[in-house]
Structure formats: structure tokens, C-alpha cells
Amino acid sequence: MKILVIFAGPLVWPSWRGRALGLVGVLLLTVLTEVGGLLVWPALGLAGALRLRLRTSLGLVGVAYALGSVVVPPVAARLGRVPLPCLGHPHLAPQSLGCCLLHRNYVRPELHAELLAIAARYAEARPGEQVRYLDAGFPIRGLPLLPHLSHHDGRKVDLALPGRGGSPIGYLGYDPPPPGTPPACPPRWLDLRWDLDPIQPLVALELDVTRASELVQASVSRRAVGKLLLEPHVEARLSVTSDKIRFQGCWAARHDDHLHLQLR
Numbered sequence: 001m002k003i004l005v006i007f008a009g010p011l012v013w014p015s016w017r018g019r020a021l022g023l024v025g026v027l028l029l030t031v032l033t034e035v036g037g038l039l040v041w042p043a044l045g046l047a048g049a050l051r052l053r054l055r056t057s058l059g060l061v062g063v064a065y066a067l068g069s070v071v072v073p074p075v076a077a078r079l080g081r082v083p084l085p086c087l088g089h090p091h092l093a094p095q096s097l098g099c100c101l102l103h104r105n106y107v108r109p110e111l112h113a114e115l116l117a118i119a120a121r122y123a124e125a126r127p128g129e130q131v132r133y134l135d136a137g138f139p140i141r142g143l144p145l146l147p148h149l150s151h152h153d154g155r156k157v158d159l160a161l162p163g164r165g166g167s168p169i170g171y172l173g174y175d176p177p178p179p180g181t182p183p184a185c186p187p188r189w190l191d192l193r194w195d196l197d198p199i200q201p202l203v204a205l206e207l208d209v210t211r212a213s214e215l216v217q218a219s220v221s222r223r224a225v226g227k228l229l230l231e232p233h234v235e236a237r238l239s240v241t242s243d244k245i246r247f248q249g250c251w252a253a254r255h256d257d258h259l260h261l262q263l264r
């Protein structure tokens with residue numbers, strides 16, 4: 001066996017099904033994590049060349065992904081991106097560890113510093129509580145972080161809105177507008193708001209208005225923060241007014257399950 005098979009990745013698998021499965025897996029990992037497809041490519045080549053069974057191959061791919069992930073932070077740092085803390089930080093944590101495992105927690109150093117300052121300010125009023133972040137950015141400025149097309153520059157991050165319930169990943173379970181609130185957007189047969197009404201009984205968020213106000217206040221008080229995106233019915237209930245708080249418009253995902261923060 002030539003060591004060069006690792007460059008061929010899943011293309012050396014003997015069956016066309018294996019090759020197709022490997023390529024789809026690489027594509028999926030690339031879309032989800034940016035670097036994951038690259039990390040597992042050599043392992044897929046090795047598994048194909050050694051004719052490993054599927055389960056063993058998946059194990060090898062998992063090990064390659066884990067080991068490869070260790071080198072991602074130093075490489076990203078050289079390219080101007082740093083990871084937000086995943087475990088052990090007293091004030092800032094991911095809503096879901098999946099965000100870290102998928103390398104979706106990278107930002108530019110200035111946003112990293114701002115978020116730590118915002119989380120520290122929030123914790124002054126709420127000792128022991130953490131600000132939870134959702135998707136931030138990829139380790140390298142390159143591929144778009146789907147579905148957040150604007151997060152490509154490392155200067156944007158989504159934060160969980162404080163409250164009870166909500167979905168485990170922080171997205172898709174929203175705080176419903178109070179009865180009688182006029183719709184923020186006219187009903188359309190197709191839009192990009194991701195309402196997902198059928199699953200709301202399972203994942204709806206009950207917004208904690210006081211905590212949400214404290215989080216928004218801690219954010220807008222930072223000079224480097226340029227904009228926060230929120231649904232109008234959430235903004236209307238906050239005890240904060242700021243021209244930095246904007247509506248994202250009707251052609252973007254709704255922002256009453258999370259808020260979007262970006263630097264100026």
C-alpha cells in the first residue's frame with residue numbers, strides 16, 4: 001500500500017457505494033464544520049486502502065476528526081480567529097457543546113473580548129449565571145456558515161435569549177408574540193422566518209424579560225457593539241431603548257428565539 005492513498009480519501013474505496021457515502025460524508029462535514037471534511041479525508045483513504053469494515057472505518061474517522069480538531073485552534077489563531085470558551089468559563093458558555101464540536105464558535109479576537117466583557121457585566125447582576133452563545137463563525141474566513149450568511153467575517157455571534165424552555169440548540173423554539181400583537185411580517189406562502197409552528201409546543205421559549213433586558217443592556221452599552229437584531233415584540237417588552245436594536249427584516253430568520261450581535 002502506498003502512503004499516497006491518504007490523498008485520495010474516499011475515492012480509493014473499492015465499491016461505488018463506499019465512494020459515494022464517503023464523498024457525501026465529507027461534503028456534509030464541510031458544510032457543517034468547514035474543516036471537518038479535510039480532517040477526515042486521509043482517514044477515509046486509509047480505511048479504503050486497508051479494506052476496513054464500516055464500523056472500524058467510522059471509528060478511524062472519529063479519531064481523525066478528534067485529533068485533527070486539536071490543531072484547528074492554533075491554525076485559526078494564525079489566521080485571526082479564536083474560539084469562544086466551550087467549558088469551564090464562569091461567565092460565557094455555548095448553548096450546546098455541539099457548537100464547539102462542529103467548530104462554529106470562532107470569532108475575531110475583538111469580538112471575543114467584547115463577549116467576555118458583556119458576560120462579565122451580565123454576571124455582576126446575576127452571579128453564577130452564564131451568557132449562552134449559539135453559532136458564531138468558522139475557524140477560517142472562507143466558507144459561509146449556513147444558514148447565517150452574515151457570520152462569515154468573525155464579527156457576529158448569536159446569543160440565547162434568557163428564559164424557560166426553548167430548544168436545546170437555542171434556535172427554532174421562540175417566545176410567541178403576546179396576543180393582539182400585529183404580525184411583524186405579512187403572511188407569505190414562503191418566507192425565511194423558520195416559524196416551525198408545529199414544533200412550538202415542544203420547544204417554545206418563555207422569555208425572562210428582566211434577564212433579557214440585562215443582557216441587552218450589557219450588550220448595547222459596549223461602544224464596539226454596533227447592532228443587535230431582535231423581533232419588535234421582544235424589543236417592546238424590554239426595559240432598554242437603544243438605536244442599536246434593529247429588526248432583521250422579513251427575509252431573515254426570526255429573532256425571538258435568540259438575538260444577533262455584531263460589532264460596529
Ligand SMILES: [Zn+2]
Binds near residue numbers: 156157261
Ligand atoms: Zn446571527
